[in-house]
Amino acid sequence: MPWSENLLPVRMRRVAVVVPRTGLRGALVRVAEAGCVELDVAEGLEPGPAARRLQAAGGHPGPPLLATEPPGADGPAPVTAPALLKGEAELEERARSAVRQGEVAALAGWCPSGAVAGMADRLRGTGAAFVRLRRPRGVEPPTLLRGARAPRRASFTPLVSAYGTVPYADLDPSWPAGIAYVVMFGIMFGDVGHGALLVLTGLLLWRRAPRRLAGVRTAWPFLVGAGVCGILAGFAYGEFFGPTHLLPVLWLNPLQEPERLLIAAVGFGALLLALAHGAGAVNRWREQGPGWAVYASTGCAGLAVHLGLALAVLALATHRTAPAAAGASVAVLGLGLTAAGVFRTTAGGLEGGTETAVRLLDVVVRVGTNTLSFARLAAFGLTHAALADVVWRGTTGLARHGGAALAGAAAVLVVGTAVTFALEALVAGVQALRLEYYELFSRLFEFQGRPFRPWYVQPAGPVPAGTDPEVTACSPG
Template structure:
């Protein structure tokens, strides 16, 4: 898959399902079985006969052993609703209620019925073949003006990182899908705060156990095992750089720095890394603003091209000051001023003008400048919590070594202290590092990427009680 597709949502097509009215039910059953099409639904539609029966049955209560909450299912041929009612077949009644609701959205003319909806572009041929067997067709339609297609984030290798984005919100269809870059940024930040080879190895072992379906209570989280493994590997790499193996045990040499001995250097490195991540977030945000609204608005947005120019200028000016390079400082300051001027122009253009517009622009511009500085310095928490993790591990190790030299009882106490202390610090710091990395991801990075929320793609999927075509093998819909 080209990288340009890997960082964008699944491409959607507006489609029309056209079938003979006599074959509408069969076509809907096939669409529901495939689970790749989101059909338009009639707003405030009156409930159908199946829905009324289902509601009445649920209101009556259910006897022991009945399955009123069972997943919906569809009968291939139109069932006898009276028979389903008497047999309390909740699943089939629920499927019929959904089918009735979709059928109400059909436009009928003569002997033909048509429904509109959305389908992943890659799945259009597959769905069209399934409909052709029922005498129908799937036809492409132009996207209605002012309507955004629903958003479907890609599955596959980066699927374990997708919850990072979907928890924040659904990106607009025009926006980039930052799942795998955001996942990489998250595990790097987690590793810096949780830097210890031994603790990271425990996370990797936990990921392998999750991959094998252990414990069974967490089986539904199996797809997140690459996420956990990545965090563990990042923690191991950071721990190797710090020389930490279950604390400062001396089993590993310090390859870069010891957090407790060089905190200022670690702090500076964390801020520089944060600045680099913010530059990437600004660049992605600029792409999103242009894709959403075109160059006219993307150029002047604080999270667009103007904001990117302002931040790059600030970064260059700061680097020039630190390196005592006058030309860099002046050039960076000029870029920052130019970017801020473009942001101000865009803000003023969005106001009503006049004195009130100027005042509003000044206040919002001040907020942009302050937020830029605070967001950059916020990444210092990477070093702060990395120091906390190292300090807790050092405290446990010092207590262990102090007890180990006091005879057999002291040795037993040392082992107990090391095990319990490591477990407590591991659990506490893993939770803190996970939450803080998530906070940086959401508030510092995603706030620059996304300005509006999209609508998630929700295909209609109801399995049939028996295959619509026993001779045909239905392949699962995998739009990613």
């Protein structure tokens, strides 16, 4: 697979299952067991016999099961009947959505490109053909991000999918967004000891998560990544469960040099915003062509405004006139391109000019406020260091008295560290998520895609040996 494919959602193919009417059920059973084909379902269908029986039985809240043969007139055993009826109802819905011509039935849908050949082999024994079709004009394929079905593998797709569905034409930002998230978390949570606890928690969740916590197992890459970045920042700050002086300060002490930490945080935010603008320009090109990529405020025009203003501010801060003028010129060029793009979408005239002016003001204000918003990285990093300092001062103050005070010092250290760890982990996690969604993702995405929803029903009977029940039977390819 070319490396560039990893920057895109899984490639989809429009497909059709073509089968003799007599073999339709057998083919659909194979499709359901594979779990990698999204079949088109007709709207407004009346409930079939199995659906009516399921409704009469009061429904079934659990996952469906699918028998190789349809349930008999008396139905299956009472305990498993609702699950089997639910699976049969789903099969009936798709069978009744098939297009029939003479003795042949056909169902269209979507399938990951890498799974097409395997599905064709899987259906060959039923007499069905798995046919590749041309993509319908004006229809966007569903989106499947790589790693979305593998809870035990390192993947940052939950960070993106919680925000929304990436349009099929856009870049898949999962890994860059995940790396940016854990780095921001680490800046706010810089402590070698606290970071090591996060890494340990993430590894335990990955290896031995209880069944009741299976739903949060996908969080383990975030915990491990955030913990590693917290350890690195802790070395930079010289923090090990607070200012214990067990480690030298390799970069700066947050409590002694807050201004330097603040400048670094804002500069880091400006870099992330520039990268987000660049990715946004690529997305606009893929969505609507080069023209929109040039004129969009989340494309090249917005990137020019951001870089121009950043250069101008930096040059003015260092008293350099020529670079400041160059930066201002680049920013004005970006604003001009943005104005041209906005005005083309308005009704024109005075009303269009007013709307364009308001949008330009919004672009400039957002550049400043979004960049300064990253100052919270420094602010919460200082908060973390201050809380750890209070705990350490209380611990050493009690320990000096010796005797019974040593037990109190140990209690202060343990309880204070636990409270600081829990509070700051929550705050850093929320603040990093806020910066990711509001400052960065707002430049990446202008539209929402449609998620890929393959039809998967577990077959009735034991799961084959070696099969991971948390991963559907078909790889996304």
